[in-house]
Amino acid sequence: MSWEVKKGPEIMSQRGWLVDKASLVLLTKARVIDPSQDLDTVTDILIERGKIKKIGDIDKKELENYHTLDLEGKILAPGFFDMHVHLREPGQEEKETITTGSTAAVAGGFTGVACMPNTNPSLDNVGVVRWVYDMAAGGPVDVHPIAAVTIGRKGTQLTDISDLYHAGVRAISNDGDPVGKADVMRRALEYSQLHDLVISTHSEEHDLAAGGVMREGEMSTRLGMKPWSSLAESVMVARDVLLAEFTGGRLHVGHISSWQSIEMVRWAKGRGVKVTCEATPHHIALTDEACATYDSSFKMNPPLGSKEDREAVIQGLIDGTIDAIATDHAPHTVEEKLVEFSFAPNGVVGLETAIGVVANELVNPEKMSWNEIVQKMAIAPREILRLPSASIQEGEVANLTLIDPEAVWKVDASKFFTKGRNTPFDGKNLHAKPLGVLNRGWILICPDARMLWS
Amino acid sequence: MALHSKHLLGLENVPKVDIQSILDAAVSFKEILERPIPKVPTLRHVTVVNLFFENSTRTRISFELAEKRLSADVVNFSASSSSVSKGETLIDTVRNLEAMKIDLVVMRHPMPGAPQLLAKHCSSKVINAGDGSHEHPTQALLDMMTIRETFGNFEDLRITIVGDISHSRVALSNIHGLQTMGAKVAVCGPPTLIPRALEKLGVKIYYDVDEAIANSDVLNVLRIQKERQEDGLFPSIREYHTLYGITRERMKNASRELVILHPGPINRGVELDGEVADGPQSVILQQVTNGVAVRMAILFLLSRGEGGRDELGS
Numbered sequence: 001m002s003w004e005v006k007k008g009p010e011i012m013s014q015r016g017w018l019v020d021k022a023s024l025v026l027l028t029k030a031r032v033i034d035p036s037q038d039l040d041t042v043t044d045i046l047i048e049r050g051k052i053k054k055i056g057d058i059d060k061k062e063l064e065n066y067h068t069l070d071l072e073g074k075i076l077a078p079g080f081f082d083m084h085v086h087l088r089e090p091g092q093e094e095k096e097t098i099t100t101g102s103t104a105a106v107a108g109g110f111t112g113v114a115c116m117p118n119t120n121p122s123l124d125n126v127g128v129v130r131w132v133y134d135m136a137a138g139g140p141v142d143v144h145p146i147a148a149v150t151i152g153r154k155g156t157q158l159t160d161i162s163d164l165y166h167a168g169v170r171a172i173s174n175d176g177d178p179v180g181k182a183d184v185m186r187r188a189l190e191y192s193q194l195h196d197l198v199i200s201t202h203s204e205e206h207d208l209a210a211g212g213v214m215r216e217g218e219m220s221t222r223l224g225m226k227p228w229s230s231l232a233e234s235v236m237v238a239r240d241v242l243l244a245e246f247t248g249g250r251l252h253v254g255h256i257s258s259w260q261s262i263e264m265v266r267w268a269k270g271r272g273v274k275v276t277c278e279a280t281p282h283h284i285a286l287t288d289e290a291c292a293t294y295d296s297s298f299k300m301n302p303p304l305g306s307k308e309d310r311e312a313v314i315q316g317l318i319d320g321t322i323d324a325i326a327t328d329h330a331p332h333t334v335e336e337k338l339v340e341f342s343f344a345p346n347g348v349v350g351l352e353t354a355i356g357v358v359a360n361e362l363v364n365p366e367k368m369s370w371n372e373i374v375q376k377m378a379i380a381p382r383e384i385l386r387l388p389s390a391s392i393q394e395g396e397v398a399n400l401t402l403i404d405p406e407a408v409w410k411v412d413a414s415k416f417f418t419k420g421r422n423t424p425f426d427g428k429n430l431h432a433k434p435l436g437v438l439n440r441g442w443i444l445i446c447p448d449a450r451m452l453w454s
Numbered sequence: 455m456a457l458h459s460k461h462l463l464g465l466e467n468v469p470k471v472d473i474q475s476i477l478d479a480a481v482s483f484k485e486i487l488e489r490p491i492p493k494v495p496t497l498r499h500v501t502v503v504n505l506f507f508e509n510s511t512r513t514r515i516s517f518e519l520a521e522k523r524l525s526a527d528v529v530n531f532s533a534s535s536s537s538v539s540k541g542e543t544l545i546d547t548v549r550n551l552e553a554m555k556i557d558l559v560v561m562r563h564p565m566p567g568a569p570q571l572l573a574k575h576c577s578s579k580v581i582n583a584g585d586g587s588h589e590h591p592t593q594a595l596l597d598m599m600t601i602r603e604t605f606g607n608f609e610d611l612r613i614t615i616v617g618d619i620s621h622s623r624v625a626l627s628n629i630h631g632l633q634t635m636g637a638k639v640a641v642c643g644p645p646t647l648i649p650r651a652l653e654k655l656g657v658k659i660y661y662d663v664d665e666a667i668a669n670s671d672v673l674n675v676l677r678i679q680k681e682r683q684e685d686g687l688f689p690s691i692r693e694y695h696t697l698y699g700i701t702r703e704r705m706k707n708a709s710r711e712l713v714i715l716h717p718g719p720i721n722r723g724v725e726l727d728g729e730v731a732d733g734p735q736s737v738i739l740q741q742v743t744n745g746v747a748v749r750m751a752i753l754f755l756l757s758r759g760e761g762g763r764d765e766l767g768s
Contacts, residue, residue: 224589294566339543
């Protein structure tokens with residue numbers, strides 16, 4: 001375990017979290033949801049040294065020296081996985097570090113994250129990628145670096161994709177500087193098939209984005225803001241699904257946000273193209289109208305869309321066109337964000353509010369069930385990245401997320417574990433609260449839920 | 455008589471009664487400007503900073519004159535570039551000025567929403583002297599004062615704004631203000647210079663300037679910046695002039711009642727022929743005079759008001 005890793009649990013412990021590595025734990029009366037096995041039942045689970053020993057009726061008389069976590073009325077699911085975060089390290093530690101990002105992940109109910117390569121230096125070689133693994137090794141959060149498609153994310157020369165795969169990498173992406181040249185993207189989609197690697201895209205056609213700061217539409221016109229057409233995204237998605245079909249490569253469209261892009265993915269899926277996509281909680285919850293106060297907490301890339309875009313995102317999640325929910329957690333410093341909207345950097349933090357926002361927007365209005373949410377936030381991301389599942393089975397690693405579906409809580413950005421305070425949900429009441437996680441032998445339970453532990 | 459707002463950030467959502475108050479007060483101030491000693495002691499207790507992050511000789515001088523005619527203490531602060539490149543944030547800049555005890559900030563800024571940022575994070579009253587392509591409320595108010603002097607009221611008056619609507623703060627403020635007062639606002643220009651979904655603001659769109667002329671009581675002709683042609687938004691200045699220039703020939707077919715406004719500075723021979731600009735239907739210099747009166751009215755009314763109910767303008 002790296003010396004850095006211990007800091008995360010230490011920070012959480014100092015802030016009232018229960019942090020334990022108990023060898024024998026009995027989780028009682030939880031509603032256990034695991035759609036990968038069609039499981040949705042109230043039962044007990046015995047964990048021994050970080051592994052699931054037994055599911056079902058457990059005779060306590062046979063147990064000695066064990067702890068109990070009373071989960072009556074709570075949800076227990078495979079550990080949630082956020083396949084799109086920015087941990088900013090190396091290079092921008094004032095915004096976030098692997099350690100602080102991991103604590104935010106735990107606080108938000110995630111046991112794993114895939115971090116984007118737009119660091120400095122970028123994650124474009126085995127050395128830097130290994131360093132990221134080392135920084136997170138042994139901690140409670142599985143950190144999977146997504147490597148760059150091209151050297152320095154410049155869009156010309158492919159990275160050593162095979163070497164990166166052997167170092168552990170399961171996805172490549174140029175993130176915010178998408179591969180502009182179609183022929184380079186074509187070669188990447190061809191070459192990545194050597195290892196069934198997925199190419200995750202930030203779909204943005206540079207010229208069509210035209211330096212815009214918010215989605216082009218009535219609001220950008222009213223606010224006089226430089227418009228950013230949804231075409232920037234949808235034209236790029238159209239190009240990439242065509243390239244994916246032609247090459248047979250695997251494409252994952254990150255943070256899909258416009259109805260046209262979603263239509264494009266739906267069309268491609270219908271043709272059997274190997275394409276998946278994800279949407280963010282902020283595109284599920286908000287539209288461009290939120291920019292009316294010129295508050296840069298609502299500025300991100302892709303920008304908030306129209307009402308039709310938001311409805312398409314929700315519909316796409318319901319009908320399966322959109323496979324996963326990912327936050328695009330993008331911390332920035334307060335100083336960077338507290339400026340003129342047009343000058344502020346793009347991005348909002350998302351790890352600590354994701355479950356609550358999703359519950360507010362999808363579960364409470366009965367648009368989606370918790371089963372479906374677990375599918376989108378725990379099962380699908382690992383499948384897309386070809387990572388081992390976190391399924392709840394005897395003999396498997398106890399990689400679990402605990403959620404109180406009834407809790408109502410108020411977002412207070414000043415109390416976040418991430419260094420970022422740039423959330424569009426500050427002060428908002430959310431339903432459903434992550435209570436903690438179990439992963440890699442760690443047990444982390446939030447202060448509100450400590451009394452469930454004995 | 456005070457405004458409902460502590461600030462003047464834009465004309466969107468400013469109630470009719472406030473626009474009326476400003477225009478009425480401006481009439482009185484215009485009368486003061488015509489006196490042998492065109493100066494009153496009304497704001498001698500007030501300190502105003504003219505904070506200009508963008509060059510604007512005309513607007514800055516107009517504000518400065520308005521402030522001096524009202525006996526306010528005036529400080530000018532010009533920064534050629536953005537606050538970001540100076541390394542000091544906009545909020546810090548203004549808080550520093552506030553530490554020297556100022557009352558009111560008049561700000562021109564290249565970025566939309568910059569006045570809203572100030573209003574939220576600083577304690578001074580803020581007058582927006584133009585924020586990017588968003589609003590320029592004092593320009594729209596002086597346009598409205600000029601229109602009212604000609605027509606008496608705004609009800610059902612047909613006003614068409616001609617030119618680069620996409621990059622114009624003047625257009626948006628005029629649209630909001632004039633609509634509030636009951637006028638019918640249209641725009642005219644090539645499709646590449648008309649922002650998306652503008653019709654949702656209740657604005658009629660003409661692509662044919664002759665049709666616009668035939669259906670308007672007022673033309674407000676906007677300056678065409680040569681950079682827009684370089685950005686590829688229209689093919690050439692020559693073609694723009696052919697399609698949208700307000701020429702002497704076009705004016706021959708226009709009603710004699712048609713009034714021509716222009717916020718200045720004029721590109722003679724591009725959007726407006728010199729002969730039309732100097733002709734009998736032009737009220738362009740009257741606009742400039744009214745600019746001082748309107749700005750005096752706004753400074754006076756905002757200084758009187760004790761903050762109002764809540765901030766107006768978007």
